[in-house]
Amino acid sequence: MTANTSIDIHVKPRVLIADDSRIVRATLIKHIEGMFEFREALDGEQAWETLLVDPSIRVVITDLTMPKLDGYGLLQRIRASKVARIRDIPVVVVSGSDVQEERDRAKAAGATDLITKGIATPQLLSRLDILARLVSTQGEFERSLEALARNRANSTEAMDDLDSPELFRNQAGLLLANAIRNKRNFVILGIRIGLKHAGLEGLAACPPSSVVDAVGRLLRHTVRKSDRVARTGEAEFAVATGSINFDSARFFAQRVCQAIANANLSEHEQMSFVASCGVVSLSDFGNESDAVSLETLCEVARQRATLGLDHAITGVVGQEEEVALQSRPVDTSLLWLSARDGEVIQQKMTGSGDGCNADRPAAETLLQWLQEGRQDQVLPHLERLAADLQPLMELVLQQRK
Template identity: 50%
Template sequence: MAASEIDIPVRPRILIADDSRIVRLALIKRIDGIFDFREACNGEEAWEMLLADGHIKVLITDLTMPRLDGYGLLQRIRQSSITRLREMPVVVISGSDEQVERERALAAGASDLITKGMETAHLVSRLDVLAKLVATRQEFRRGLEVLAQHVREGIATEFPAKEIFEAEASSLLRHAVQSGRDAVLLNVKIALRQPAGEDCSDVPARTVMAAIGGLLRRTVRQTDHVAQTGEAEFMLATGGINADAALVFARRICHAIADADLPDAGGGIVACCGIASLSDRSAAEGASLPRMQDIARRRAGLGIAQGFIGAVGEEEERVASGGGALMAIEHSDSAVPDAATLLRWIKEGRRDRVGPYLDKLPAELQSLAELVMKRSPI
């Protein structure tokens, strides 16, 4: 049996890149038993390991290393032609918590920045969040389709009562404020796709909502809180994650919901997620759960009104409120739908959704098209 066939980690695999063996050992001691790990002592070695090991989910890197520093490594990763690498969460480890260094690292493409003295529980929580973000849209979509079949077979998803969710979410928010950390509230609204020019306002069937609820319950961490808070909406509260990471997560969930082939979904689903975080200027002043819920609901509503599939945060709301189209500022997700999804969209008359992917068709569809072209008479 080949090594690649047996070297599949049960836990998410983390790569630690730092030229200090003491720092690497200190990090390993804190994550051992929770994450699988690999080590690199410079940026070049880390890059080679990233190319060779497809099971690495998150990179933790120092900024000052020999041969290739952290900034150079980040640049290679974000400019890579390999989707797995380009979208990989990268955590920069620093000896200080200076804002200038944080801003430079984030501008270079870092997903997060941690200090060497960070508490173990906080470190593990943030790595857990980032590891979950690696899941692709296709993985989410396939999971949703399986859950939809279970719902039709009578397997239900149980949610806590709205009052219990609000009590747990309020506690999470208070703790975040007291500890000076960020907390995020996500409002996921679902609607049926309508013909052009009509509002997306119809509520999907209960089986569809139950399947989507099941996807959310299975995707979030045990420390997060999620509930169905309306006939066609869910609310999710999470700590230890910043607004940018939440946007990535929300986009993938919403696109997975819209891409899925769900029974009882009519002409298709529109899913939009409104995001409110303590880092929002509009939410930070007098932060409370009701206020953040209102902000998240308002932002999700703006997206649904435009038939927008994706996430609406502070920047997106500002554009939409000014009369701009959300589709124009949607952050691209480089995951390309598989051939079956593209063909299904064409069959459903949704050719407009296929257009953006024509220049980067899945390999299997490209091969088929090339074969057909070769056999076609000139």
Template identity: 35%
Template sequence: MNDAVQPPKVLIVDDSRIVRASLMRHLKGRFEVREEGDGETGWQTLVLDPTIQAVISDLSMPVLDGYGLLERIRQSKIGRIRRLPVIMISGEDDDDACNRARAAGASDFISKGVGTAELLTRLDAQIRLATAEEALDAVRDDAMKNPLTGLFTRRYLESQADQACSLAQRKGGEVSLLMIGFDRLPALTEQYGAAVVEQLVAQFGRLLAGKIRREDSLGHYGSAQFAIVSPGTPGASCRTFALRLKEAVETAHVAFHGQRVDLSVSIGVANNNDDQSTSANHLLILAGERMGEAMAGGGNRVVGCEAEGRRPDALTVDRALALLEAGRGDMVRGGSRELALRVLPLLRFLNYELQWQLPVEDLERQLNQSHPRDSAA
């Protein structure tokens, strides 16, 4: 087993073999070196080799020059590439080139005639700085995220909501917030135990994480409660998403020791434009209050700022079929008459098309007799 510490790996990108050889002599013994002759192949090497810790690049090169390579590095979606220290080298002591390179995100700028000692010192310093920043980022990530689920903490979500509201106010944009909580949490805990409920909550968190956009922020906000900060999303779109999410939970097949676990969530929605508020704290409070209102109204509901948000969600035929397939007939029973009225036109069509002999008129008469005000409307 080899326990020797591997030296840091540096990528040299220069179209001159002489310059590359000279730089490699400077770095020999202190760094492991890879070399490429233009920015395009240099970029491909960076993508494929995750062990590279720094880049030394010429400015003037064929195919892709140093500025183009630097731009790709700083705009990369891959964090390890985006954070790499990049030292730009030119044959001329050109202040304009230096300023342009620094503005593009260069970590340092030195001439090709630099001595070995100075090059080693600067490169060493840049790698140590990058390592320290990476360690600091890891500490910040630990503070931002729940160690068990990897989702954001309440404090971080509040910070994200504040930033999103500030940006929306400056740009005239929108930001929506959702507060999501499990219904009947005490009863679930008593019936299945805290450990099982904790697993269900974690599983639900993973489900949520797979359904939100990259620019959204999802995290824990309370006991078995989640919050989503969604910048740029209108309130109506957020409510539509919340309804789909609620229906996905109520029709989910979840079992414990062979016994079906009936789950549902209540969701509160707030939006800066709909609620005429620019305060992130106020919007979070509104979303939380609406989630509580949904729970108090029987649960398995979505409540927004509009009056329609206070009404129980309509029981569509598709939703009824999904609930029945999931064994949730209890949630369909209260809407039986509504469903019957919805399918009457379909039954009439099938009677005619397939020459059935279903007593559709009798069914309609019975429904209208049970609710005469509806038939007169």
């Protein structure tokens, strides 16, 4: 991989600070200068005009109470914009109070994160780091992913950017212990990737290894140096991050999933990528968070990611989404396919993603059993039969066009 295929973001990401108070702006600038570039706006109207003309801005920090156009109005314009880079930009709301009603209203208006005016420098830098340097724009992520996938497809270089499972457990365990000790949040993201055929309901496929490697490498380059990333399965990853706002973690996860799904990575026009991210944090466990183990967090994140992938959902699955999805039926014809040497090798994977059972009746035998009324014997092999008949199903679909 060449050096210019990582992430195309500025050394110092640019932040727009919108606040009518010169003192507040100066305080925020003092917090962030040296690590971020900045632009200032005296009100919401000026901030909006700046966003329109400066595409290099990565994050907006805005007050809620401003003349001409307040923070809520600015948020409304940003989220309703027809320009994707503006519509999707992270917006951090700065408030003088910690009233829950105000926070809820700001989040409903589209705020990515909320901070109080007395926030400490390390906390502010950490949050901005997540939203600016760590996240980049979705378009940049997509382009970088496409470039990496092309390079990896033509390279025999081993992917050594990621933690080994043992190193991940050790380092993520230290992050967790530090978060518990300092009463801060800790988040695990479990990311699972699949391919879905547009004409075959419930059919999922494992992406080519070049794409999986590219996703892993890009994850390593986009998270902070203190965060940990490991490959945990054939097409799945785990990310551990501490001292992070949960909404920021969800925002990052959503961007990653959408970028994977939107990137031009599949040569087959009927195949599309599905990327599901299970998100779990210490805050999910309330008063019992001090006793939660890393293994428990990783397993919950993986289960949520698997649940999302089983329903072919690109996006984040947290507590609320998990409850909603558990009440929906899963298509039992879900299959995994491995692409090797340009050939599609069909295999039913176990729930843990390990191996397959080679001792299965041939498709001809299963069809014969169906004709003989032996459905009970066919049911355990239904997924294999669907896989074997995939070419026939594709031909039928083509003829119906």
